Amino acid sequence: METLIIILAGILVMVATYLILSKGLIRIVLGAAILTHAIHLLLMTMGGLKKGDVPLLGENAASYTDALPQALILTSIVINFAVTAFFLVLAYRTYQELKTDNLNAMRGFKDE
Amino acid sequence: MKINDVILQAITKIVVFIILTLAVYLFFSGHHTPGGGFVGGLVLASAFVLLCLAYDVETVQKGIPFDFKYVAALGALIMLIVGLGSIVFDVPFLSQSFTSMESSLFGKIEISTVTLFEAGVALSVVGVVVTIILSISKDV
């Protein structure tokens, strides 16, 4: 299972990298979002998968799955949401103001 | 932008309350079962989002007339105050404490500063998410 998830995360990373390297604004925003998904899967895998029960002490299980990656991912999910929202608005405001979504055309002035 | 969608609006009226109840449940159960400030806040925010989708923003704003930017800031302030509160008791910043008490009506109740802290988180999340959504939809 772990190997599968790691390879899946790796493919997500490839896709995300390719999207981020492209010129369109939306692709970059989507790429950043997908990259986060990949990282979440990676963190999850690093703690071991299905090694114990749900990390709720009320369950009285013999062993619990590692809770620390979960806490990290939870933080990351919320931050990712904030970043995605900001990127999204940045993208559309840029498009509104500059009338282009081509990053190469957005390059600043030479004498800045 | 006026949307004339009677079915959605009718369902929304009921569903919003279910979502709100869920949000409150998630918020309070967070310390022992899945849930907590983040999820609670997000669910609460999604209730507002649903309202905004079903009705228009002006109507929603009329019904809920507070500025969500202040809600977000208030949340952060609560967290800070909870954190500073622990300094007064000469323990490191943001140390939480808890105690439980017996009540004849509800059985064992746990009282903890975490609840306040989580309330700050939830308020912040609601405030930020709704601020983002409202400012985008007002731009339409």
Add this chain to the structure above:
Amino acid sequence: MSTVNMAIFIPFIAAMLIPLVYKKLPRLHIGWIVLVIPTFLFIRLACYIPTIARGETYLYTAQWIPSFDIYFSTYLDGLSMIFGLLITGVGALVILYSIYYLSTKESLQHFYIYLMLFMGAMLGVVFSDNIMVLYVFWELTSISSFLLIAFWYHRKGSRYGARKSLLITVGGGFAMLVGFIMIYTMTGTFHVREIIAVIGEHKESHLFLPAMLLLLFGAFTKSAQFPFHIWLPNAMEAPTPVSAYLHSATMVKAGIYLVARFTPVFGGEAVWFWLISGVGLFTLFWGSFCAIRQTDLKALLAYSTVSQLGMIMCLFGIGSASLHMDANIEAVLYTQATFAALFHLINHSTFKGALFMVVGIVDYRVGTRDIRKLGGLMAFMPISFTVAVIGSFSMAGLPPFNGFLSKEMFFTAVLHVRKLDIFAMDTFGILFPVIAWIASCFTFIYCMIIVWQTFFGPYRREKLERKSREASPGMLIAPVTLALFVVGIFFFPNVLGDYILKPAMASVFPSFQSDNYLRQPISPWHGFNTELMMTIGILIIGTLLYMSRRYWKGIYNLVPDSWTLDNLYNNTLTQMEAGSSFITSFYMTGYLRHYLLYMYVFFILAVGGVLVYTGAFDFHMANDAPINSYEWMIAGVVFTSAIAILFAKSRLTSIILNGVIGYAIAVFFVLFRAPDLALTQIVVETVTTALFLLCFYFLPPWRKENAEPRSKRVNLVISIAVGLVFILVALSVKSGKLFDTIAVYFENADELAGGNNIVNTILADFRAFDTMLEVIVLLIAGIGVFSLIRLKAGKGAEKIED
């Protein structure tokens, strides 16, 4: 909290409240309210004088970052007492003076905020026992000095001076920080008390000398010692109260404080002795030499400050020699140099403060500080004239003013040091009295220039902007008070000696504490000894040189203008700017893709390279959990949607596909026993998709990437390589278990935090600080979105770019 801690915090709190008060009371000059703070602090500190004089010290420690050994500990002893009294006392007088100097049309709130910021920071510097905390306050004084110099920021000179002072003093501060870290590496403590106690075991350490040099670098830049003195004359662009306060009485003495504070640590070393006394002596000479050619009164005073600081520095250097010997009679002779240094430190603050204020009055009333235009003001400004005479004569070392006493003691010290038989002094010792005497002659000359050129000679109304008249009484209170101190200290020096200087001596020489050698009575008359002869010589030669100065002024032109240190500084700065802009423009092309490529290529080379180089790759599937058929299906869904995004034809498709990936991952979270994550992920994914759809109308259309095939190929190769490195590293990490999991600790959540949901307790109890900062990030993003949408640049706003 102790009084000392409060003394540091009160100015900062005041700085926060000033804008509020300023808005509430627009009619009142805010200075009157600010004045209360230093006055109160001065009185509060003065209450400690009797106990400090008995040899008691106050140490108060509060936790700040205990895990890094950083405590907010304050220490009040004789040495910090002197500085504390100077900071608050001169501060009160300067604020009183500034009330009349600055009109309400200036942006007073900024001025007083910066001033309070400075006062708090400076008190922090002198009261901190922890050197890291000291460093923080040290840099804060540099920053507030920068802000105050640039107070009239519309002037080019102010901006130039502010930047220069910031670059030099903060540069020195960085060096000092490195020195502090070295000290910590040697001794394992950040506390000055403990460092003094254990430094003896580390004198042989190879870090000992570098630490000392770096520390001195910081002290010399701050105290404007040669060759770093060049920032001080340019700092005179600040309003005069600032010059009187920061750039003569307090901030420039921070370096001296540091030297005094670290004398017990490094004192007795030959390098320490030679560097401090040598640099100080040369600065004394060079400052006084340069002061004579100045035509701007404030620039002249700036150079005189440089020179006087050099003298104090030199005295500390000589005094440190006594630590080389045991506490015997001979050593005591050298401790007298330190005694003189502390004494002159106070004297300098009084007479230089008074002089600056008089120059400020002249400037304020007449409209110029150029001595070529001034003259004959005695008749118009009798009180200012008197103060100027008292200040200048004291600086020149004439009786009956306090400068005479400390100057005599300075001569005594340099005469004694000649006889010192350590540190190769038998060869070079004679230089000390000679250079000191020459420099004192120059000092005498520029003091006479101040008095004579300004107040005597012909009165030239046509060259002055305004009609001359005496300043208002309120403006005169502060300089007159300081002048009274100048005279008073001459007649009653031993009051100061017993109550203020003696306890300070005990802090500089803690090892001599048991002896009563540390204090000698100060007396104005020693009989006709060498020192007096030297003073008389200065009087005669100085007067002759002053009279004949137009004949020998040519020597200032011997060195061409392009050879000055100022030019060196300017050229270095220009060269560095040109160089860095060349290098930066070489790789900062303005294309986002290029920047990302740098990062990715670096990632592949560094991480992949390490993996290959160390042979860390390791892979086995022994511990893997089994895979169910439906898990294969979900993985397939994620895989397919990820690939499909690359080939999507419209925005909507790609947004939905992104949503599909998000929900599929939520399902994975359920399978991996993470209910909290699954919940959050589902809600977040919903809200994100809703966001995407809300913005849908505004989003740019989904165009086919019409990039060149070559750059497309590069992108493909890079992304596959990044993915592969990622997979290889992740697999190796998974297969090799290097550390035990720390999650067991959190499984006690019920006892430790009173919660059953471990994830939630980690977030809200164990790592609450992280969570708080995370919410702050969220808040910032929210504010960012809001302002991006709401604050659209108007038509006129585009001009800001030009």
